[in-house]
Amino acid sequence: MSLRISARFAARELRGGLKGFRIFIACLALGVAAIAAVGTVRSSIEAGLAREGAALLGGDAELDFTYRFATEEERTWMNEVAMAVSEIVDFRSMAVVNRNGTTERGLTQIKAVDGFYPLVGNVELSPDIPLQTALADLQDLPGAVMERVLIDRLGLSIGDTFRLGTQDFRLSAELVNEPDSAGGGFGLGPRTLVLTDSLANSSLLASGTLFNSKYRLNLPANNDIEAVEATARNRFENSGLRWTDARNGAPGISQFVDRLGAFLVLVGLSGLAVGGVGVSSAVRSYLAEKTSVIATLRTLGAERATIFQTYFLQIGILSLVGITLGLILGAVLPIALAPIIEARLPIPSAFAIYPVPLAEAAIYGVLTAFIFTLWPLARAEDVRAATLFRDALGSTRLLPAAKYLAMIALGLIALIGLAAWFSGTWRLTLWTAGGIAGALCLLALSSFLIRWLSRRGGRASKGIPVLRWALAAISGNREGAAPVVLSLGLGLSVLAAVGQVDGNLRNAISGNLPDIAPSYFFVDIQRDQMDGYTDRLQSDPAVSRIDSAPMLRGIITKINGQPARDVAGAHWVLEGDRGVTYSTELPDNTRLTDGTWWAKDYSGDPLISFASEEAEEMGLKLGDTMTINILGRDITGTIASFREVDFSTAGIGFILSMNPGALEGAPHSFISTVYAEEGAEAQILRDLASAYPNITAIRVRDAIDRASEVLAGLAAATSYGAGATLLTGFLVLMGAAAAGSQARTYEAAVLKTLGATRRSILISFALRAALLGVAAGIVALAAGIGGGWAVSYFIMETNFSIIWPSALGIVVGGAVATLLASLAFAWPPLAARPAQVLRARE
């Protein structure tokens, strides 16, 4: 009964239209739209990846081996289950061009293919010729195709010759697109495609060289891919096989998109929290206007529940309007922008309306609206009939009833729980929620402090009336200090934190590292080349340090005889293959944290020294056994020591080191880092590449640039999310400015009556806005720096320093934003004639 009457009353109240609710609706719509758009883009990419799974993978399934080709047994099995099998070899090398006595070198990621490649999709070349024609021998020179960026870097033209290792190749076309490019992951060099047979005389695939062999299978149409996978894993997993199939053709990208999407949704949630402040503020203002209506209804006999339900329903309907608008925007915008997004994405996508991300955004919107409106709504039922004739005295209590506080708490728990469930990362969700809650508490406290300081400052600013008026307005809460500081402050906090984390990461990668990072990584140095290699470098006064180590790659398959993943979960060390080395003595700059290093003449069973931090994360202890599959052979060793490994210096760092006897017999090459003066780097590369054409040099500065490019993309995506948050903050700001317009009009009328000019009133308005903006900016800066420090220190584990340009930008931005919002509503108060305003007030 009560609910039916409430619904009727709510419907009548809604006749007032959306006046006063535009900001409310916009805040919710923007927050929901941002989350829905991120989710839609993520789903579109995932759908694209799923649809193009086989093309991305280059077949229905792929078997990947590190460091070796498939054995006869493995090949036989593949030929039995597949209709077609294609072999790919993937490795890094140097492309070399000799021209007029000078030599140009470029790092390249080589994909050596057979005659069946590609099993799925097409390779696009320019000029448009068949791939096999492009790769075939012509005048005794094998053909090759290359990406444009490397062609330009080496100054090549179609038909020119270049060398890989000791083999010359003819550049027959530009590689425009390879169907399976997205599945390959992060490559340090542009792609070169050749035939595997053409590498026979290149000395690039010698024993111990780092390469991956991949076998793509075309399975019969009615195949049971799960069964095929199970058989492959059962038969070959212990020999170092990695399985991928078209169900998830680019697992690395899929996981990256998923994680980035989850992170951006969490950034979007902070935007919704900012919107929540605006929503709460709008409901508070609205209900303040409705006090006399509520009191009248109380006089006429309406119970508290009727009042609560009436406005709960009304706000609920308006929330649904905002959420629906947000969902429409969030679903349609990515589709409208699909051509632009698709052009920038290196991976396939299928833009459409996906219900799951929209449902996720809708749930977030509903919960946010519920949490942020319940407090003011609950206080509405406390409005007493006596308010009709007595404004301020004893109208409401400070806190809503306990049941509403409990409901708000439940809503919060549901929101955080769902966010964690949707994002799949409890830790990040709790960090984000804690960060938002912490920032909101800090900002709420700050708004009290700002009002207190304004009161003190007001007394001290006698003789400067415009400043005194401004401070009085802030301290008297006429300017809505709380919503302005909360909304703008939270928006700016997110932006400040993103700016600080991004700046510190960039510093860590490109700013600090070169001081201590090596100039070059050299890989694939053969054992018999090591002496000559070392002699060349040691005789160079520009070289300050050379670190070399034998390098094998292996997959940790078992711990204490159990499958490794069952023991240590999905730790990153268990994902794919890891570098393994051996050493007689404990290397310099290495510190054992537990256990002992093996004796120089140790010749017993294999012993392992493991990185201490990772060991702790995986729950390893001394005496545990570990089985590592290297080149298809299982080696089981016992953990004899743990040692500190610092990966942050970009030097050589191995998770796994073993006693020489365990690995020496296996074919392998060496890896080496060279620390040299920048001016000597080019000559070192020329000399070593000429003497040892098979070795690959990776310039650390280039690798850092490449990593920085990826980082820049991530920072840009995050900044867009933070930008949406800030835009919501600005909307709330406009709402607060609009809500205070009536009070300012009255104030201006009184001041004009007392002789104040429009100019002085305008200066006072501008001052109060700027002061609030700067205050919000400073608090946001403190919160952002705190958040940035926490992320840098606890998550990124990098040094932290304040990025001042970004920091100052935040403070100035805060002032400008409030100034603009305030000035947008400045004219009506200035233009109104005092008599009209004062008469209307009587």
Added chain:
Amino acid sequence: MPDPVLSLKNATLSLDGNAGRVDILHGITLDVTAGETLGMIGPSGSGKSSLLMLMGGLERASGGQITALGNDLTAMSEDALARFRRDHMGVVFQSFHLIPTMTALENVATPLELAGVGDAFDRAAAELDAVGLGHRSGHYPSQMSGGEQQRVALARAVAPRPEILLADEPTGNLDGANGAAIIDLLFDLRDRHGATLVLVTHARSLADKCDRTVRLEDGRIADPMRAAAE
């Protein structure tokens, strides 16, 4: 002597404000009998509106006892008071307090709807006719004059047939002609429905229309000016 419809015994009202505690009413003792019309007059700030609000359970007494139709208002919760007003009282304000988003008809129907009356709108329409505004039933308050709004408020107050009618300066916001018309209507409705009427007013002439008048000064009853109708 019949049981009083409204009875105040040593009722006090004090409120906490920014300037500290303010004593509004001091030990008011007053009975109002069934069917009686009582006028309350006094200067601004004497506490007459506050006393009316105590009688309506709109304000909570700080001390003493207030009973209405035998029910102790001081012991009731806010919701119980709301239900009591819904079932037994009608209130008319100086500022009308119509709900701006509701039409005249809906405003009048609201207390009936709250009481769960099935034919709320038919009865509301009849009440509007009775105050001469049947033709304005679809109009919103902002589309009506002050006098019309107060007539709607009167219709709303009497629609549930309350035993007690409380009027707080119902002509305070109206010009002389409209004010006189409203008072005539108020007394006419009261006569028609037989309710007990308590009327707060500044105007002695209006108070003189009542059976009895009390004068308030500084929160106290100064003197019972007329004990009964002549």
